[in-house]
Amino acid sequence: MKNRNLSNWSMADVSEKRVTRRVAVAGGIIRLGPKAFKLLAEEDLPKGDPLAMAEIAGIQAAKQTPSLIPLCHPIALNRVQIHSVMRPADHAVEVFCVAEIAEKTGVEMEALTGLSMALLTIWDLTKPVNAALEITHTRLLYKSGGKSGVWTHPDGIPEEVEEILAGL
Secondary structure, eight states, rough: OOOOOGOOOOOOOOTOOOEEEEEEEEEEEOOHHHHHHHHHHTTTTOOOOHHHEEEEEEHHHHHTHHHSTTTTTOOOOOOOEEEEEGGGGEEEEEEEEEEEEESOOHHHHHHHHHHHHHHHHHHHTTTTTOOOOOEEEEEEEEESOOOOOOEETTTTOOOOHHHHTOOO
């Protein structure tokens, strides 16, 4: 096994980078099952409204990313938004987290952290009805800014993300 010397670890040096507007969008799906999905749609889950709480949790989590992920730069977020889309055919909710900054470093980890906490919050508030929940397709869908410019997921982005981006 390779000898791990922690003194070799450091945050990425961004001192030579330009400040640019950077946007990242992450997405993921939580499958609820028929009964839990029906109760969510009817706003009748026993622990309250998971989608409203997921918005708050996702925003809070994105703001805490540097304290959760080692070597992640602390940044001043300009915007964090959580968008939830009901997917009745799959008894699922697709969640998107948008994070935006004007900085020297990217905002992808903040978008992914916000997304993850939003999905977990929906899980927590739905589990009394169905313990067999599933989170899938957690991924970065879009990022812009910096020297690499615009990047979109190779599988494309949902139309809801196109609408979100058009509104920024």
